[in-house]
Amino acid sequence: MGLLGGLINKFKKGLKRTQELVLAPLGRLLRLQRLDEGHLEELEDLLLQADLGVKAVDQLMARLRFELRGGTEIDAKAVLKEELLKILRPRSAMPFLAQGTQVVLLVGVNGVGKTTTLGKLAARLKAGGESVLVVAGDTFRAAAIDQLERWGERAGVPVLRNQMGGDPAAIAFDGATSAKARGTSWVLIDTAGRLHTKDHLMKELDKIRRSLQKVIPEAPHRVLLVLDATTGQNGLAQAEVFAKSAGVTDLVLTKLDGSAKGGVVVPILERLGLPIAFVGVGEGLDDLIPFEAEAFVAGLLDA
Numbered sequence: 001m002g003l004l005g006g007l008i009n010k011f012k013k014g015l016k017r018t019q020e021l022v023l024a025p026l027g028r029l030l031r032l033q034r035l036d037e038g039h040l041e042e043l044e045d046l047l048l049q050a051d052l053g054v055k056a057v058d059q060l061m062a063r064l065r066f067e068l069r070g071g072t073e074i075d076a077k078a079v080l081k082e083e084l085l086k087i088l089r090p091r092s093a094m095p096f097l098a099q100g101t102q103v104v105l106l107v108g109v110n111g112v113g114k115t116t117t118l119g120k121l122a123a124r125l126k127a128g129g130e131s132v133l134v135v136a137g138d139t140f141r142a143a144a145i146d147q148l149e150r151w152g153e154r155a156g157v158p159v160l161r162n163q164m165g166g167d168p169a170a171i172a173f174d175g176a177t178s179a180k181a182r183g184t185s186w187v188l189i190d191t192a193g194r195l196h197t198k199d200h201l202m203k204e205l206d207k208i209r210r211s212l213q214k215v216i217p218e219a220p221h222r223v224l225l226v227l228d229a230t231t232g233q234n235g236l237a238q239a240e241v242f243a244k245s246a247g248v249t250d251l252v253l254t255k256l257d258g259s260a261k262g263g264v265v266v267p268i269l270e271r272l273g274l275p276i277a278f279v280g281v282g283e284g285l286d287d288l289i290p291f292e293a294e295a296f297v298a299g300l301l302d303a
Contacts, residue, residue, distance in 0.1 A: 010289045011296050011299025011300070014256040014262070017259060018262035018300070019300075021260040022046065022261070023046055025046060029043050030080070030301070033074075050262065053266055053270065055267070056270065059087070060083045063083050084301075087266060088265075092293065098186060101184055101187060102187070103187045103212055103219035104121075104187065104223075105189050106118050106190055106224050106252075107224070107246050108193060109235075110193030112193070113254035114138075114190060114191070115147050116151070116254070116280075117224075117278070117280060117288060118151070119154065120286075122186075123156075123157075123285045123288075125188075126155055126156055127286075131183070131185045132184065132186045132187075133157070133184045134148060134157055134159045135171055135172060136171070136190055137168045137171055137208065138168070138193070139162055139163075139164060162174075168191065168208055169207040169208045172189050175187050176211075209247070222249050222250055223247050223248045224249070225248040225274070227252070227254065228255050229262065229264060230255050230258050239272060250276070251268065251272065251274050251276045252288075253276055253278075253280065257280075257281050262300060265291075265296060276291040
């Protein structure tokens with residue numbers, strides 16, 4: 001099985017709840033060679049229930065209705081795939097390529113899975129032959145530091161930690177300094193969960209950024225905003241403000257396997273205007289996968 005086939009299977013696994021709880025009737029509709037208005041309304045309802053968002057669904061249905069006006073038989077699944085890919089392809093993330101020491105910050109609100117995501121990302125980069133240093137920048141929760149150390153052990157990467165209550169900017173500085181001296185490819189920095197409305201916490205991110213730039217002027221090279229897929233579109237307004245205030249470059253969508261609204265990927269990309277770098281589709285070490293438009297669409301529409 002090729003790389004794309006493997007990703008499609010991963011996305012099918014991650015979107016299983018969406019398929020079983022929302023989109024089960026979709027396959028029947030998409031196999032019909034002739035669709036009437038009743039079929040289209042049912043199809044529209046299913047796509048909205050999957051949380052694709054009103055804007056994308058309106059675009060998809062407009063294309064289907066246009067095709068049907070021609071009076072010929074259409075392949076509804078092919079049309080939907082084509083239209084979804086038009087939305088998703090332009091928002092592809094840049095690959096994670098090491099060019100010197102690269103610094104990555106993970107940010108987001110509490111409970112979205114930042115620490116777990118960081119551990120999985122470290123494992124992914126290490127499995128690809130890269131050298132990795134993990135920095136426990138959430139110094140406010142002992143549990144976060146302990147959790148990150150366990151992930152470090154699983155991934156086989158070192159974890160730099162400070163005492164509880166220590167200065168996150170100072171440990172970020174130490175991590176960047178150590179990685180640069182050793183020629184480490186990746187520095188992955190965990191940060192405390194914070195709300196965009198808490199000015200002092202947002203200022204702390206600026207302090208971390210300034211500390212890093214004393215060592216590596218271009219750092220951080222990537223700022224990943226971690227979002228929980230199970231919240232659907234409810235957290236989008238918050239994420240939108242966060243993305244702007246924290247200098248976010250990419251998104252990571254976690255817990256896709258726990259959501260019955262896996263289509264939320266589409267409105268997230270449309271509204272935030274940022275690429276999704278990775279998606280979490282399970283609890284395993286290898287269940288953080290790069291977002292790939294073709295694989296996602298196949299996982300969503302192919303039962």
